[in-house]
Amino acid sequence: MRALAGAVALAPSVIRGSTQILGVIGAPVAHSASPVMHNAALSHLGLDYVYVPCHVLPERISQLGDAMRTLGIRGLNVTVPHKQAVMDVVDDLSEAARQIGAVNTIIHDAGHLLGDNTDAYGIAASLREDGGLESLPPKVVLLGAGGAARAILHAVLLDKGVEQVTVLNRTLDRAQDLVAELGAGRATAGELGDPEPLQAAGLLINCSSVGLAPKPEVSPLGDGAGLHDGLVVVDIVYKPLRTRLLQQAEAAGARTVDGLGMLVHQAARAFELWTGQRAPVNVMRQALLA
Numbered sequence: 001m002r003a004l005a006g007a008v009a010l011a012p013s014v015i016r017g018s019t020q021i022l023g024v025i026g027a028p029v030a031h032s033a034s035p036v037m038h039n040a041a042l043s044h045l046g047l048d049y050v051y052v053p054c055h056v057l058p059e060r061i062s063q064l065g066d067a068m069r070t071l072g073i074r075g076l077n078v079t080v081p082h083k084q085a086v087m088d089v090v091d092d093l094s095e096a097a098r099q100i101g102a103v104n105t106i107i108h109d110a111g112h113l114l115g116d117n118t119d120a121y122g123i124a125a126s127l128r129e130d131g132g133l134e135s136l137p138p139k140v141v142l143l144g145a146g147g148a149a150r151a152i153l154h155a156v157l158l159d160k161g162v163e164q165v166t167v168l169n170r171t172l173d174r175a176q177d178l179v180a181e182l183g184a185g186r187a188t189a190g191e192l193g194d195p196e197p198l199q200a201a202g203l204l205i206n207c208s209s210v211g212l213a214p215k216p217e218v219s220p221l222g223d224g225a226g227l228h229d230g231l232v233v234v235d236i237v238y239k240p241l242r243t244r245l246l247q248q249a250e251a252a253g254a255r256t257v258d259g260l261g262m263l264v265h266q267a268a269r270a271f272e273l274w275t276g277q278r279a280p281v282n283v284m285r286q287a288l289l290a
């Protein structure tokens with residue numbers, strides 16, 4: 001079924017004997033936005049795949065490789081809490097997955113399982129396409145030091161024009177550990193609440209979960225001190241889309257980028273790895289918004 005012009009098909013195409021299986025594993029998984037995005041893209045291109053959510057318990061994860069090979073599952077996305085555990089299940093890791101220390105996408109080729117991570121690609125594509133940043137500014141500030149921050153720090157440091165990244169986190173130890181492991185001599189750690197590093201920065205990315213529903217009234221920067229009109233401000237939180245931080249950034253005259261872009265672009269990259277087809281990014285974005 002092809003989507004009619006202007007409309008986005010949310011249902012999968014007809015499932016036939018030849019249909020290949022894609023999906024997402026997580027615990028929980030019911031909240032995942034991935035099935036809607038991928039099935040819309042598959043339908044739009046008329047590809048013979050279906051994308052399904054699978055609730056997989058942590059104690060079963062060691063059997064995942066056998067399950068994929070036995071059932072011939074072509075590819076999976078991996079979400080919380082399996083992103084690290086899956087590293088031991090796959091046969092090989094991409095450079096990105098190895099460096100980030102997490103897998104969010106598995107590609108199955110004739111019994112061989114490759115673990116990849118498309119989150120870094122997702123933020124880089126969003127910075128370029130949604131933020132208009134062909135190259136990144138020399139000074140960057142990241143808020144948060146969890147799993148998302150790892151992937152984003154990795155992505156930011158791939159840009160050789162970036163001279164210094166400051167990672168600010170509520171728990172200083174975690175920021176220090178992250179910087180020591182992935183900082184490549186170009187990152188420093190600090191505590192959330194210090195507005196000083198923002199002054200010289202051209203890019204600020206919130207990689208923490210502060211501002212996420214059901215607490216959308218809070219900002220990781222408190223009252224927004226340090227924001228200025230020379231900043232591009234990205235918030236990877238996408239529920240709500242217009243977070244308190246983005247409102248503060250707008251009020252300070254900064255350019256803002258919401259979290260939908262990273263979500264869509266990391267999915268688009270996985271889609272391309274599985275199907276070999278260019279992902280219809282706008283269809284995926286519209287499906288999410290719908």
Ligand code: ATR
Pocket residue numbers: 143144145146147148149169170171174192207208209210
């Ligand atoms: P994810 O995989 O989404 O990055 P995570 O690894 O649990 O999730 O990381 C969540 C991040 O949000 C962490 O940086 C966390 O700070 P701590 O390391 O101090 O826990 C940050 N975070 C979560 N709730 C926060 C809050 N109320 N105030 C400040 N930072 C918070």
